[in-house]
Structure formats: C-alpha cells, structure tokens
Amino acid sequence: MDRILMAHGGGGRLMRELIDQITKIFSMGELNDSAILDFPRKRLALTTDSFVVSPLFFPGGNIGTLAINGTVNDIAVSGAVPLYLTVGFIIEEGFPVSELLLIVESMARAAEEAGVRVVTGDTKVVNRGKGDGLFINTAGVGVLEDGVNISPLLIREGDAVLVNGEIGAHGTCIMASRNGLTFNEPLVSDCRPLNGLTQLMIKSSAVHFMRDCTRGGIAATLKEAATAAGKSIRIKESSIPAAPQVRGACELLGLDPMYIANEGILAAAVDKADAEALITTMKRHPYGTNSAIIGEIVSGRPGLVTIETTIGGKRIMDMPLYEQLPRIC
Numbered sequence: 541m542d543r544i545l546m547a548h549g550g551g552g553r554l555m556r557e558l559i560d561q562i563t564k565i566f567s568m569g570e571l572n573d574s575a576i577l578d579f580p581r582k583r584l585a586l587t588t589d590s591f592v593v594s595p596l597f598f599p600g601g602n603i604g605t606l607a608i609n610g611t612v613n614d615i616a617v618s619g620a621v622p623l624y625l626t627v628g629f630i631i632e633e634g635f636p637v638s639e640l641l642l643i644v645e646s647m648a649r650a651a652e653e654a655g656v657r658v659v660t661g662d663t664k665v666v667n668r669g670k671g672d673g674l675f676i677n678t679a680g681v682g683v684l685e686d687g688v689n690i691s692p693l694l695i696r697e698g699d700a701v702l703v704n705g706e707i708g709a710h711g712t713c714i715m716a717s718r719n720g721l722t723f724n725e726p727l728v729s730d731c732r733p734l735n736g737l738t739q740l741m742i743k744s745s746a747v748h749f750m751r752d753c754t755r756g757g758i759a760a761t762l763k764e765a766a767t768a769a770g771k772s773i774r775i776k777e778s779s780i781p782a783a784p785q786v787r788g789a790c791e792l793l794g795l796d797p798m799y800i801a802n803e804g805i806l807a808a809a810v811d812k813a814d815a816e817a818l819i820t821t822m823k824r825h826p827y828g829t830n831s832a833i834i835g836e837i838v839s840g841r842p843g844l845v846t847i848e849t850t851i852g853g854k855r856i857m858d859m860p861l862y863e864q865l866p867r868i869c
Contacts, residue, residue, distance in 0.1 A: 549665025585620035600728030620682035632671030654733035700815035708800035730804035775835030
C-alpha cells in the first residue's frame with residue numbers, strides 16, 4: 541500500500557504491518573502496551589506536546605524532527621537529562637506511506653542526535669479531510685541530578701538575561717515555505733536538540749531559569765518569566781541576535797521578530813557574575829555560537845518587560861494576543 545487507508549487504524553493486518561515498519565525504524569524491540577523503563581533513584585521530569593505544523597516539510601526539518609527536538613528541549617530547559625520519548629501518530633486517510641516513513645526515519649535520526657530513545661507509541665487513522673495530513677503527539681521523560689533547580693521563582697534582581705542564538709528563524713522559515721518566499725541567502729529552521737547545551741550551562745554557571753522560546757517567541761517567554769517571578773525585565777534590542785533574512789522579512793510584513801516562534805532558542809536568567817564566562821562557554825557549543833547577553837532583571841513593576849529600542853526609545857513587551865503566524869509547531 542502506498543497510501544494510508546482507514547484500515548491502517550483498524551487493528552488488523554494492515555495496521556500491524558504499518559506499526560512494524562515504524563517500530564523497526566525506532567528499534568523499539570518487544571512490543572507491549574507499555575514500555576518498562578529503568579530509572580535511577582532521581583527526580584523525574586515529564587512533558588507532553590502535540591505538533592500540527594503546516595507545511596509538514598520545511599528547510600531544516602519536518603514535523604517529525606520538530607516533535608523529537610521540541611519534546612527534548614522542553615525537558616532540557618527544566619534542567620533534566622532527557623532519556624525516553626513516546627510518539628503518537630494521527631494520520632489522515634490517503635497520506636502517502638513513503639512520506640510517513642521518511643518522517644519516522646528523520647525522527648529516529650533526531651532522537652539519536654539527542655541521545656534519547658523512542659520506546660513506545662500509537663497510531664490512529666482519521667477520515668480523509670479530518671487530519672491535515674499528519675499530527676504527532678509526544679511525551680518525554682528525563683532525570684534531574686541532585687541539586688539542580690531551574691525555576692522562574694529563583695530569578696533574582698541583577699541576573700543577566702541571555703539567549704543562545706539568532707531568534708525567529710523557525711517561524712520565518714515556516715512562513716516562507718508556506719507562501720513560496722525565498723531569500724538570497726537561504727534560511728533554515730533552527731529545529732535542534734538543546735539538551736547538550738543546557739547541561740553544559742548548568743555545569744558551568746548558576747542558572748536560575750531557562751525556557752525554550754517556541755510559540756509567542758522570546759517576548760512571550762520573558763513575559764511569562766517576569767510574571768511568575770514577580771520581577772521586571774529590561775532588554776536591549778541592539779543586543780538581540782537575529783539573521784538578516786528574519787529582520788528583513790519582519791520589516792517587509794510588519795511582524796515583530798520578538799514574537800516569532802523558535803525551535804532551537806532558549807532564554808535564561810543567570811547570576812550576573814557568571815554571565816560573561818558562561819557566554820564564552822556556550823559559544824564553544826555548536827548550538828550556542830551566537831549566544832548573547834540581551835538584558836537584565838531589574839527593580840520595577842512585577843511582570844513588566846521593557847525593551848530599549850535601537851533608536852533610543854522604550855516600549856513594553858506584553859504577551860501576544862494571538863499568533864502572528866498559524867500552525868508553527
């Protein structure tokens with residue numbers, strides 16, 4: 541069969557054959573309704589996520605790599621080491637089997653790069669026109685070492701605020717792919733696993749807070765952090781790294797790169813005394829080469845985030861009311 545049929549979700553031979561193809565790619569081994577996992581006596585981090593990106597394939601990745609890396613990163617920014625993932629596929633009738641297996645293979649490669657295992661999963665098939673091709677649901681679990689605590693409640697006045705790279709690449713890439721836009725210098729999504737970088741940061745510095753800046757971009761992330769911490773954050777627009785293609789597309793379309801989704805960018809609050817040394821360390825990691833200090837935690841109204849613009853003014857960055865771009869992740 542070269543297309544997904546309703547029978548692929550019906551519990552019979554076709555479903556078993558499809559599952560066998562998928563589990564072979566993930567090297568799951570024995571198939572039961574639950575995976576039996578071994579854990580040391582440590583605290584666990586658990587997350588779940590769903591992915592509905594359109595288009596399914598884009599420069600730098602696809603919905604599958606997005607699912608793996610997005611789940612890994614949610615665990616990583618909690619300070620934990622990701623270990624195991626689950627994957628659930630909701631497949632629309634008529635979806636090409638070859639495309640599904642291509643996505644699964646890319647997921648296996650992404651999991652290998654991140655050092656995690658996909659240990660169990662599920663498939664469901666929905667009627668034609670009811671599933672937008674493919675949706676993916678994931679769950680992930682990891683372990684935290686003793687003494688590791690990452691929380692907005694630990695943010696202190698005077699902390700430096702930093703990011704690990706150029707913002708807005710993923711959302712801009714999705715927008716361009718969706719609308720047939722091209723750039724003189726190709727732009728690819730920043731979809732990548734951050735667990736290696738986050739562990740390096742934790743071992744190198746007093747990291748109080750980390751969060752990956754996905755939907756709502758860095759603006760939403762910082763607003764959430766300031767609100768939860770009861771602190772005020774001030775950042776400098778001139779210090780924020782962004783690719784020229786991202787800045788150009790946002791200027792052309794009237795978008796704000798601070799609100800554009802990312803898939804490989806984190807924001808962190810760290811002890812000010814450690815910040816410069818930490819940036820130097822982060823720049824040695826392939827996913828931190830464009831790391832930068834972009835602001836600080838200051839006294840002021842709790843939950844307030846302000847940005848000093850390149851022309852010398854100030855403006856408030858609030859939570860976005862709606863997404864600038866739909867179906868980003």
